[in-house]
Amino acid sequence: MLEVCLLAVIERNMSTNHRPDPEQLLRQLQAEEQFYRRGRLKIFLGYAGGVGKSFRMLDEARRRRARGEDMVVGAIQPKVSPEVDALLQRMQVIPQRIMDGVPTMDVEAILRRHPQVCVVDGLAYDNPPGSAHPKRWQDVEHLLSSGISVIATVNLQHIEERREQVEKITHKHVTETVPESFLRNADEIEIVDAPPDFCLQHGPDGLLPNGAGSATLSPQQLSELREIALLLAADVVDYQLEAYLARHGIEQLWGAHERILVYVSPYADAAKMIASGRRNADRFHGELFVAYVNWPDITPEEKTVLEGNLAQARAANARIEALDGEDQADTIMQFARSHGITQIFLVNELSNSWWDRIFGQPVEHLIRAAENIDVRVFPAEDAAHA
Amino acid sequence: MPESTHRGTLKIFLGYAAGVGKTYQMLDEAHKLKDEGVDIVLGYFEPHGRRDTIIKAEGLEILPRRKIEYRGAVFGETDVEAILRRRPQVCVIDEFAHTNVPGSQRNKRWEDVQVLLDAGIDVLTTMNVQHLESLNDQVWQFTGIRVRETIPDWVVKQADEVVMVDLPPQALLNRLLRGVVYTPEKARQAMENFFKESTLVALRELAIRQTAHEVDVRHPLEEETETAELVEGDHESLPSPRQRSSDRILILVTEDPSSAALIRRGRRVADYLQAECLAVCVLRDGSVHRIPESQREAVEKHMKFARNLHIEPSVLRGEDVAQTLVDFARLHKVTQIFIARPQQKKWSMVFGRGLVERVVRLAHDIQVTIVAERRR
Numbered sequence: 001m002l003e004v005c006l007l008a009v010i011e012r013n014m015s016t017n018h019r020p021d022p023e024q025l026l027r028q029l030q031a032e033e034q035f036y037r038r039g040r041l042k043i044f045l046g047y048a049g050g051v052g053k054s055f056r057m058l059d060e061a062r063r064r065r066a067r068g069e070d071m072v073v074g075a076i077q078p079k080v081s082p083e084v085d086a087l088l089q090r091m092q093v094i095p096q097r098i099m100d101g102v103p104t105m106d107v108e109a110i111l112r113r114h115p116q117v118c119v120v121d122g123l124a125y126d127n128p129p130g131s132a133h134p135k136r137w138q139d140v141e142h143l144l145s146s147g148i149s150v151i152a153t154v155n156l157q158h159i160e161e162r163r164e165q166v167e168k169i170t171h172k173h174v175t176e177t178v179p180e181s182f183l184r185n186a187d188e189i190e191i192v193d194a195p196p197d198f199c200l201q202h203g204p205d206g207l208l209p210n211g212a213g214s215a216t217l218s219p220q221q222l223s224e225l226r227e228i229a230l231l232l233a234a235d236v237v238d239y240q241l242e243a244y245l246a247r248h249g250i251e252q253l254w255g256a257h258e259r260i261l262v263y264v265s266p267y268a269d270a271a272k273m274i275a276s277g278r279r280n281a282d283r284f285h286g287e288l289f290v291a292y293v294n295w296p297d298i299t300p301e302e303k304t305v306l307e308g309n310l311a312q313a314r315a316a317n318a319r320i321e322a323l324d325g326e327d328q329a330d331t332i333m334q335f336a337r338s339h340g341i342t343q344i345f346l347v348n349e350l351s352n353s354w355w356d357r358i359f360g361q362p363v364e365h366l367i368r369a370a371e372n373i374d375v376r377v378f379p380a381e382d383a384a385h386a
Numbered sequence: 387m388p389e390s391t392h393r394g395t396l397k398i399f400l401g402y403a404a405g406v407g408k409t410y411q412m413l414d415e416a417h418k419l420k421d422e423g424v425d426i427v428l429g430y431f432e433p434h435g436r437r438d439t440i441i442k443a444e445g446l447e448i449l450p451r452r453k454i455e456y457r458g459a460v461f462g463e464t465d466v467e468a469i470l471r472r473r474p475q476v477c478v479i480d481e482f483a484h485t486n487v488p489g490s491q492r493n494k495r496w497e498d499v500q501v502l503l504d505a506g507i508d509v510l511t512t513m514n515v516q517h518l519e520s521l522n523d524q525v526w527q528f529t530g531i532r533v534r535e536t537i538p539d540w541v542v543k544q545a546d547e548v549v550m551v552d553l554p555p556q557a558l559l560n561r562l563l564r565g566v567v568y569t570p571e572k573a574r575q576a577m578e579n580f581f582k583e584s585t586l587v588a589l590r591e592l593a594i595r596q597t598a599h600e601v602d603v604r605h606p607l608e609e610e611t612e613t614a615e616l617v618e619g620d621h622e623s624l625p626s627p628r629q630r631s632s633d634r635i636l637i638l639v640t641e642d643p644s645s646a647a648l649i650r651r652g653r654r655v656a657d658y659l660q661a662e663c664l665a666v667c668v669l670r671d672g673s674v675h676r677i678p679e680s681q682r683e684a685v686e687k688h689m690k691f692a693r694n695l696h697i698e699p700s701v702l703r704g705e706d707v708a709q710t711l712v713d714f715a716r717l718h719k720v721t722q723i724f725i726a727r728p729q730q731k732k733w734s735m736v737f738g739r740g741l742v743e744r745v746v747r748l749a750h751d752i753q754v755t756i757v758a759e760r761r762r
Binding site for chain 1: 524527528547549550551553554556557583584587588590594595597598599601602604651658659660722727740742743746749750751752754755756757761
């Protein structure tokens, strides 16, 4: 929706000498309708406290206010750095309500004031009992649906789906979380990145809920969190790209990451090839698929081999796909193309006549069809002597 | 000031397009360093007439550019000599991927930066992800634009720190509309070409993933080896201890234009797997001097390109390319051979007796990766 909105704006500004076509006008109308119906959400994502999210967000708020947008601050963290405080001095702040001794975002007051944009520093807070919503991100949802745009910050460790992964690194239990879908469905996310030593210098410990500041984390822990946050952001961007393309009816274009397809058969143990696929997918931060073709008549021994391969694939946490099709090479290629595969791994079973029986000119057939896709042929011995 | 014996540190601010705020963020850091008492200068500063950037540079020492005349016009390039004389602790050099005007001492700005680093000066610089050599084909696939100014991956790998400068594409397009990035006509042109939203989203994802990779290779990881489980037997010549996997990749360089993309891909995979990367070129007489000139030029160009990416190609003598390649691979404990996928029109000629098939058959104990040229 937001892109539509933007397109409309671009068209208004850039194409004044073009006559707008009806489709453009329709888009513009839809965009404007959308614009008034729901606020826009922008989230600043950081990997730890002290990375500079609050500063970046308030700096943006300052610039947007200078450009004439009606901005208020709805929630701020209990402790802020002097730089952030200096920015806050120049903003209208809606005082938080104290409930049960806990400062809580005053949603009613913000709704009454009804600014264009509300600044929410720290999405992951639990509201005290008796609040309209148990979670602050739900308050934000309320503001958005009332037509108020929100710019907000969140830290990696508060993303529900990444919590376990993060806790393994930090050994700190976090209870206040925001679902990843909330991040994915934001109109914009912006990564706030800085080297770990920056966080260590600037991270005021105790500033975050649960006291999960950066000062107690080592540079190595911070570095690992940083990588996870970047990969999370890449996934969100990838998701948004796909959503964008789907909405605009644009032919599928794949994101920037590697997608590895390991093709397994009932004729060779593929344990090593699958393990290699997993390692490669990890190194490239990509996805791993394991595919096989439904064979109509295979011997019990062959079935055992295939099932062994699939067990390996499950253990490697691969996406397993059963394919049906007359021509095996075509079937694999069709799947590969429709899933944006960038590398196909397969075993060259020269010792077995299976390839020649089924494929005629097997490997070549596949390689020939593999436009835009790399094919990695594994030696049969390698795979067989797992 | 005494000559430094330490090499300077390199920090790269990585973005995905003009206007995301790389220079601004770099200058912000420069101010912070200056406030901490660090002796810092702007060795090359390119504000592109952007007001915010110009204001941001106020209070920082800017060294004049070196004037170079070329075809009747005067260009300003980094004055490396002047920086060396001035000897700051830290030097800010904008636009790492820039190609110097002919007549400059060095071809590329990143080469200027090497000189500063060697002299013990720390450098802060900016670049966009699309300038990374190994991403050239992928970027072209996404954008239709063949980026000419590239930086070899090893140069970026040298950096002590890579920081992502992010801005959502919509915000970037808004900046463009407000005339913050370019003049109105140029902005309009840009939006019809490079600055299409889908292109920007894809480039951004590429930049984020690249930064994640740069972070990944810079924090200590557990030992992991690819071949340890893949190939039986002993390794007589293991890679240096710094290498974290015993993978070894061998690229077949030929006169075919597909060699460039093959080299880039092989290099990228090797870097991600932290593998060693070798290349060979097989010639009938074992010498580039006895082949037709057109072929020789192409082969030499590709070998030079490989060297530029820190891959030292060996020239082998052999009538039978596949056999010579595989023999070399076996001798050097190669775990993966990289060859190019023949182009469509050549298939009919080589079908059944093709190089690819022969290599796959001969290399029955080595993995073979057939790299497809990326098409749009």
